[in-house]
Amino acid sequence: MEQNPIRIAQIMGKWIGGGVESVVMNYYRHIDRTKIQFDFICDDDSTNIPYDEIESLGGKVVLIPPYQKVMKYHKELKRVLEEGNYKIVHSHINTLSVFSLKAAKDAGVPIRIAHSHSTTNKKEKKRNFMKQILRPFSKTFATNYMCCSELAGRWLFGDKEYNEGNVYLLNNAIDIDKFKFNEEMRKKARKELNISEDKLVIGHIGRFVETKNHSFLIDIFREIYKRNNDSMLLLLGQGPKLEEIKEKVRKYNLQDNVLFLGQRNDANRLYQVFDTFLLPSLYEGLPVVGVEAQASGLPCLFSKGVTKEAKVLNTTQFVSLDNSAEVWADKTIQFTGFFQRVDATNEITKNNFNINNEAQKIEIQYTNLLKKK
Incomplete structure (x- = not known):
């Protein structure tokens, strides 16, 4: 009997057609979609979402209120995750993952991945203030950590977690x-x-x-x-x-x-x-x-x-x-x-940036996480 693919909820935040969205779509185009499928959960004020392509590849887009509307965001995201019966949630919103993964935990999702795509700079004081406040909490509801580079991994999850091999490095691979x-x-x-x-x-x-x-x-x-x-x-x-x-x-x-x-x-x-x-x-x-x-x-x-x-x-x-x-x-x-x-x-x-090779690695990673659970 043919098995349904594992559906993974990719938490994208505000889709604006930037680098993070490009990376996730690169992986989506190149994974074996008979085994792994992505659903994209985005803020409802997003722009440039490629609905047609996502649907043609077998995925779907779900719009929810942005995180700034904390209570509505939590309630709606929790409902979406429960109804989708997701076993894996992969959050790409850096320090804001504290909000998405709290909803995922409350929805009973067993595997909750926090992914660090960024670092910081002292010139961005206002933005850094919020980042620094949220940074210690970004791991709170995560069961697993990923990053796009060593610096990004160490910045969000700490040297200890990185040195102990607890942060999976997923390269921003391309076609x-x-x-x-x-x-x-x-x-x-x-x-x-x-x-x-x-x-x-x-x-x-x-x-x-x-x-x-x-x-x-x-x-x-x-x-x-x-x-x-x-x-x-x-x-x-x-x-x-x-x-x-x-x-x-x-x-x-x-x-x-x-x-x-x-x-x-x-x-x-x-x-x-x-x-x-x-x-x-x-x-x-x-x-x-x-x-x-x-x-x-x-x-x-x-x-x-x-x-x-x-x-x-x-x-x-x-x-x-x-x-x-x-x-x-x-x-x-x-x-x-x-x-x-x-x-x-x-x-x-x-240098491990060829998407044809790297997509196979993330398939194995997702599958192994499910087996361990």
């Missing part, structure tokens, strides 16, 4: 075939964007929030443009700080050289257009865009706020945010000048 360098695709995409072959294109993908440090990125590009006025900055993403950044671009009179492309579903094509990828984030758990950029053979400059595991290729460099925009600009131009893009498939796979 490498989708991202590898393609000269023909590069030419076609540049032509569509009306960008000449010899123009220097700096690329960045990220939500317009404080963490991603767009303001400093514009400072860097201003210095790059002073050194090479045949250059462009392409920005993908959306978010609350978008208008503020657009205003800064106008203030610097760079609007003809900075292209805001919004939320896109063809990022793999746009990596081909770039000559260099910049990620001057205040902090990152492990940026999936950094892995994707390297998979497409791009030279990358990351801030030292980005976890070290994000470095896959030897060509990737880390630069301190204590350095000036001028220093970043000089490094970018030096870095890009004589660079030849190569197929990075082997390096990505060797």
Whole structure:
């Protein structure tokens, strides 16, 4: 008799089409869905949820009130988990997992996974205050811990838990075939964007929030443009700080050289257009865009706020945010000048970021957790 797949409730919080959602969807597309199925529980004010794709893969989306409405959130999530008779809940909302996993425990879900996707930075004081308050409680209702990087794991769950092997490291793996360098695709995409072959294109993908440090990125590009006025900055993403950044671009009179492309579903094509990828984030758990950029053979400059595991290729460099925009600009131009893009498939796979391999590992992990229970 054919068995039904194990259904796992993936607690996503507010779906905004960011890196965490990208990672979970990558795994969903590549797991054996006859054995494991995902249901996505999202806040009802989410945007960009790929309903059609999720349903076509056999999953479903359930909308609930956001955690800020604490009582409604708890009541509705508990009801959803009870009615779904879930045996595993996997919460991706970092310190806020205290709320989701409390509801899961009250619903009688035996396996409750807290997943750390992030760290922190002293520059985000207001946000950090809430993070620091909730951090000690994030483990309270969890039975198992996961993280995207060592730094993220240690930050949320503590050195002791990490050192004792109690935190499972799940890499932010990608579909490498989708991202590898393609000269023909590069030419076609540049032509569509009306960008000449010899123009220097700096690329960045990220939500317009404080963490991603767009303001400093514009400072860097201003210095790059002073050194090479045949250059462009392409920005993908959306978010609350978008208008503020657009205003800064106008203030610097760079609007003809900075292209805001919004939320896109063809990022793999746009990596081909770039000559260099910049990620001057205040902090990152492990940026999936950094892995994707390297998979497409791009030279990358990351801030030292980005976890070290994000470095896959030897060509990737880390630069301190204590350095000036001028220093970043000089490094970018030096870095890009004589660079030849190569197929990075082997390096990505060797560093455990190939989704075809990593998806099998998470299947085994879920199955083993159920067997132990």
